[in-house]
Amino acid sequence: xxxxxxxxxxxxxxxxxxxxxxxxxxxxxxxxxxxxxxxxxxxxxxxxxxxxxxxxxxxxxxxxxxxxxxxxxxxxxxxxxxxxxxxxxxxxxxxxxxxxxxxxxxxxxxxxxxxxxxxxxxxxxxxxxxxxxxxxxxxxxxxxxxxxxxxxxxxxxxxxxxxxxxxxxxxxxxxxxxxxxxxxxxxxxxxxxxxxxxxxxxxxxxxxxxxxxxxxxxxxxxxxxxxxxxxxxxxxxxxxxxxxxxxxxxxxxxxxxxxxxxxxxxxxxxxxxxxxxxxxxxxxxxxxxxxxxxxxxxxxxxxxxxxxxxxx
Amino acid sequence: xxxxxxxxxxxxxxxxxxxxxxxxxxxxxxxxxxxxxxxxxxxxxxxxxxxxxxxxxxxxxxxxxxxxxxxxxxxxxxxxxxxxxxxxxxxxxxxxxxxxxxxxxxxxxxxxxxxxxxxxxxxxxxxxxxxxxxxxxxxxxxxxxxxxxxxxxxxxxxxxxxxxxxxxxxxxxxxxxxxxxxxxxxxxxxxxxxxxxxxxxxxxxxxxxxxxxxxxxxxxxxxxxxxxxxxxxxxxxxxxxxxxxxxxxxxxxxxxxxxxxxxxxxxxxxxxxxxxxxxxxxxxxxxxxxxxxxxxxxxxxxxxxxxxxxxx
Amino acid sequence: xxxxxxxxxxxxxxxxxxxxxxxxxxxxxxxxxxxxxxxxxxxxxxxxxxxxxxxxxxxxxxxxxxxxxxxxxxxxxxxxxxxxxxxxxxxxxxxxxxxxxxxxxxxxxxxxxxxxxxxxxxxxxxxxxxxxxxxxxxxxxxxxxxxxxxxxxxxxxxxxxxxxxxxxxxxxxxxxxxxxxxxxxxxxxxxxxxxxxxxxxxxxxxxxxxxxxxxxxxxxxxxxxxxxxxxxxxxxxxxxxxxxxxxxxxxxxxxxxxxxxxxxxxxxxxxxxxxxxxxxxxxxxxxxxxxxxxxxxxxxxxxxxxxxxxxx
Numbered sequence: 001x002x003x004x005x006x007x008x009x010x011x012x013x014x015x016x017x018x019x020x021x022x023x024x025x026x027x028x029x030x031x032x033x034x035x036x037x038x039x040x041x042x043x044x045x046x047x048x049x050x051x052x053x054x055x056x057x058x059x060x061x062x063x064x065x066x067x068x069x070x071x072x073x074x075x076x077x078x079x080x081x082x083x084x085x086x087x088x089x090x091x092x093x094x095x096x097x098x099x100x101x102x103x104x105x106x107x108x109x110x111x112x113x114x115x116x117x118x119x120x121x122x123x124x125x126x127x128x129x130x131x132x133x134x135x136x137x138x139x140x141x142x143x144x145x146x147x148x149x150x151x152x153x154x155x156x157x158x159x160x161x162x163x164x165x166x167x168x169x170x171x172x173x174x175x176x177x178x179x180x181x182x183x184x185x186x187x188x189x190x191x192x193x194x195x196x197x198x199x200x201x202x203x204x205x206x207x208x209x210x211x212x213x214x215x216x217x218x219x220x221x222x223x224x225x226x227x228x229x230x231x232x233x234x235x236x237x238x239x240x241x242x243x244x245x246x247x248x249x250x251x252x253x254x255x256x257x258x259x260x261x262x263x264x265x266x267x268x269x270x271x272x273x274x275x276x277x278x279x280x281x282x283x284x285x286x287x288x289x290x291x292x293x294x295x296x297x298x299x300x301x302x303x304x305x306x307x308x309x310x311x312x
Numbered sequence: 313x314x315x316x317x318x319x320x321x322x323x324x325x326x327x328x329x330x331x332x333x334x335x336x337x338x339x340x341x342x343x344x345x346x347x348x349x350x351x352x353x354x355x356x357x358x359x360x361x362x363x364x365x366x367x368x369x370x371x372x373x374x375x376x377x378x379x380x381x382x383x384x385x386x387x388x389x390x391x392x393x394x395x396x397x398x399x400x401x402x403x404x405x406x407x408x409x410x411x412x413x414x415x416x417x418x419x420x421x422x423x424x425x426x427x428x429x430x431x432x433x434x435x436x437x438x439x440x441x442x443x444x445x446x447x448x449x450x451x452x453x454x455x456x457x458x459x460x461x462x463x464x465x466x467x468x469x470x471x472x473x474x475x476x477x478x479x480x481x482x483x484x485x486x487x488x489x490x491x492x493x494x495x496x497x498x499x500x501x502x503x504x505x506x507x508x509x510x511x512x513x514x515x516x517x518x519x520x521x522x523x524x525x526x527x528x529x530x531x532x533x534x535x536x537x538x539x540x541x542x543x544x545x546x547x548x549x550x551x552x553x554x555x556x557x558x559x560x561x562x563x564x565x566x567x568x569x570x571x572x573x574x575x576x577x578x579x580x581x582x583x584x585x586x587x588x589x590x591x592x593x594x595x596x597x598x599x600x601x602x603x604x605x606x607x608x609x610x611x612x613x614x615x616x617x618x619x620x621x622x623x624x
Numbered sequence: 625x626x627x628x629x630x631x632x633x634x635x636x637x638x639x640x641x642x643x644x645x646x647x648x649x650x651x652x653x654x655x656x657x658x659x660x661x662x663x664x665x666x667x668x669x670x671x672x673x674x675x676x677x678x679x680x681x682x683x684x685x686x687x688x689x690x691x692x693x694x695x696x697x698x699x700x701x702x703x704x705x706x707x708x709x710x711x712x713x714x715x716x717x718x719x720x721x722x723x724x725x726x727x728x729x730x731x732x733x734x735x736x737x738x739x740x741x742x743x744x745x746x747x748x749x750x751x752x753x754x755x756x757x758x759x760x761x762x763x764x765x766x767x768x769x770x771x772x773x774x775x776x777x778x779x780x781x782x783x784x785x786x787x788x789x790x791x792x793x794x795x796x797x798x799x800x801x802x803x804x805x806x807x808x809x810x811x812x813x814x815x816x817x818x819x820x821x822x823x824x825x826x827x828x829x830x831x832x833x834x835x836x837x838x839x840x841x842x843x844x845x846x847x848x849x850x851x852x853x854x855x856x857x858x859x860x861x862x863x864x865x866x867x868x869x870x871x872x873x874x875x876x877x878x879x880x881x882x883x884x885x886x887x888x889x890x891x892x893x894x895x896x897x898x899x900x901x902x903x904x905x906x907x908x909x910x911x912x913x914x915x916x917x918x919x920x921x922x923x924x925x926x927x928x929x930x931x932x933x934x935x936x
Contacts, residue, residue, distance in 0.1 A: 035415045036415070038359050039358070039359040040359065040361065040387075040415055041358075041359075041387070046663070046665075047662050047663040047664065047665070049664065049691070049694075051687075059391060059407070059410075060410055063389050063391065063411065063414065064414060066389055067361070067387075067389060067414050067415075067416075070361075070387050070389075071387075075665070075691075075694045075695075077687050077690055077691060077694075079683060079687065090890075090891035090892070091894065094890075094891060094892060094894075095683070095891070097911060098683075098684055098890060098891070098911070098914050099687065101911040101912075101914035101915045102687065102688060102691050102914060102915060102917070102918050103659050103660070103664055103691075103915065103918065104691075266402075266406075266410060267402035267406060267407075267410070268402070268406060270403065270406075287409060287410070287413040288413075290410050290413035290414060291413045291414060291415065293414070294414050294415065347727050348727070350671050351670070351671040352671065352673065352727055353670075353671070353699070371703060371719070371722075372722055375675075375701050375703065375723065375726065376726060378701055379673070379699075379701060379726050379727075379728075382673075382699050382701075383699075578714075578718075578722060579714035579718060579719075579722070580714070580718060582715065582718075599721060599722070599725040600725075602722050602725035602726060603725045603726060603727065605726070606726050606727065
């Protein structure tokens with residue numbers, strides 16, 4: 001296995017090869033051990049400054065990155081769109097170039113526009129980590145999802161994994177499809193027709209509109225959240241109807257025989273895409289995903305920062 | 313004296329026994345010395361991560377907790393309601409469980425709902441410190457008020473302490489009544505009838521509607537602030553009328569003979585509940601309270617964090 | 625050269641003598657070297673706590689101060705107007721005195737009111753650094769501008785420097801005029817009549833309304849930004865007309881023979897006061913200014929903090 005990543009930025013899962021994935025998982029494993037010790041920090045990146053640029057609100061992803069950065073002992077500056085001089089008409093490139101001129105090493109970018117992280121990486125001279133770009137990719141989420149599955153299953157090859165819900169608007173779905181394909185997983189997406197992108201089969205996934213069938217087939221299911229804030233008109237009659245057809249609850253679980261693992265990227269809408277009993281059951285590994293998120297982000301930051309030193 | 317607290321959270325003064333109070337005061341004394349040295353920090357809690365969850369705006373309490381945490385060398389993550397995924401319909405328990413899954417050790421919670429800190433402590437597995445829950449309790453404020461009085465008087469037993477103003481909406485008043493009772497203080501509350509809760513005598517306090525009488529009686533007075541933002545209709549005709557009847561100013565001070573100590577939880581409304589001359593006089597220990605706030609919060613955090621290690 | 629500043633605060637350039645300027649530049653030079661090393665930090669101010677009080681939004685100045693403070697290893701607390709108890713009617717002095725009671729050593733103040741930093745320095749007992757007070761002064765900006773010019777020219781004595789644009793509303797212009805005069809520079813301000821303050825010649829500067837003439841005359845030009853947010857009515861017909869008469873672009877540059885250095889305080893309005901080609905050309909030292917800003921702020925904070933220790 002290579003000791004360094006093939007990429008200089010983390011823009012999306014689609015850029016990573018299988019060696020990169022294995023290296024990230026192995027490194028995350030090491031950091032997960034660290035954050036479960038009484039002393040949860042390493043002094044490794046004391047000489048690195050990281051800017052978290054969030055042009056879209058976020059609680060968990062932002063806190064997860066911040067904690068990952070703190071536990072690597074790096075210096076951090078944060079800013080959110082509402083405080084930025086973007087209000088004064090400055091371009092994204094100018095904003096970032098200004099921050100980089102202050103000797104910032106890594107930029108973590110969350111942006112509502114698909115492709116924003118890639119665009120930035122082409123136009124500025126810095127390490128860019130994509131923390132979600134519109135409905136395009138959310139690579140650290142996909143990495144932590146796969147890492148959590150590997151913890152449960154070991155090798156994912158030939159496993160059956162379903163992704164259920166609003167696949168159309170979901171960067172989580174897309175990044176998950178990319179990563180699971182690379183690991184030899186059989187993927188099925190499931191949801192109402194209006195929320196499944198046309199031609200998604202071209203990515204090598206199966207499509208189903210029946211939740212029970214899908215659950216009977218799979219070893220694990222990733223229940224996407226209904227993102228009301230991302231839908232500009234109604235894609236299904238009501239949350240209640242959605243819940244009846246595609247919500248995961250005790251009735252549904254009783255109908256299937258196999259014991260499946262349940263993932264959710266959070267924040268969960270209890271009673272809509274997942275019921276409280278299921279979300280709090282042992283089958284659901286939602287909080288493992290959150291913990292693994294810190295370890296994965298530590299691994300990604302560490303591996304990308306290491307490349308600066310190699311190049312120096 | 314015991315070396316550890318009888319509680320695992322700081323939810324309210326009502327849970328603390330006299331040994332707890334003495335232990336907190338003794339520890340705060342030690343930290344007050346530290347923060348008055350040229351090097352104001354100790355490396356004690358380098359392995360502790362603290363989340364400040366403020367669901368209600370606050371300047372001084374938030375800054376005071378943050379400084380206390382920094383001077384204990386702990387790692388800190390902050391978030392305020394406006395950035396949170398609560399907007400996305402997530403429950404308080406889910407938000408906190410997610411933060412805890414990232415290996416956070418202590419949650420400092422400010423919340424508009426009375427009982428929020430207790431509710432959380434029953435439902436999540438973490439140390440909770442109540443930084444104000446609606447009109448219920450504000451225990452660190454009461455601790456710093458008492459600590460400031462002890463600095464002036466030594467033992468508080470049998471002292472006469474008055475609490476003047478909007479007792480009805482004040483978590484500061486309630487927490488102060490609890491703590492002063494435990495220390496054997498005689499308490500009188502004073503204010504317009506509309507702002508004194510019915511049956512408050514059942515807590516063992518006297519009630520007066522006359523400011524001059526009350527001040528003549530007491531050794532120290534805690535002047536509550538008029539919290540316009542907490543009143544949903546008018547409890548008295550105008551700020552001017554309130555000030556004439558219950559405001560502390562030079563005229564009032566001249567009418568009483570005894571030299572009383574004046575506390576105020578801040579921020580002060582100059583010219584309403586307290587005049588500028590009085591607020592800036594030597595009798596007022598408002599800024600001592602602020603400084604003691606950092607020491608008290610360091611003590612509380614330190615003592616609660618120590619319990620994790622003992623249990624480990 | 626003296627080893628310490630003649631002032632205890634940085635309120636404005638007008639208070640500094642030439643020894644102060646040289647000491648700041650020499651110290652900034654040292655810190656610029658530090659921030660270009662792999663380890664960009666010094667432990668020098670580990671015992672200092674700094675409060676950044678921003679009552680006006682700002683991206684770059686705030687981040688620059690924060691990074692300067694972090695690289696000196698000081699403890700930092702931030703607050704912005706929207707979170708403050710100023711909403712609860714507290715005065716600026718009370719807010720700051722409360723923060724100081726928590727044992728804060730240095731206050732960095734950004735405020736919309738001209739004179740706010742001076743007013744504070746007269747009324748509280750702390751080191752105050754002015755990070756911009758309304759249309760009055762922005763001393764660290766002027767220091768970094770001069771520092772950037774010195775890097776290019778060495779001694780500035782008898783150089784010709786132009787300041788172009790909205791001089792009327794610009795604290796950057798005023799602070800630059802003060803500092804450049806002290807260093808023996810010939811200054812010319814240039815812009816539409818409505819944006820040049822009357823009687824500005826009394827500060828010892830020339831006035832011109834012709835951009836080409838001004839550029840032919842100067843060795844360097846500081847292009848101010850059009851601050852739409854500061855203008856309460858229109859001072860010129862349109863941005864387009866402004867750009868045609870006072871915008872710096874390739875056509876303008878072709879008309880002058882001399883190779884001038886171009887500064888801009890940022891954020892730039894591309895296509896208004898400066899064209900993209902010019903902003904991104906080698907003549908423009910805009911990003912050097914940004915980098916130098918961190919070094920200058922480290923120098924100012926370091927030199928003022930050193931005075932506390934001397935006085936102790």
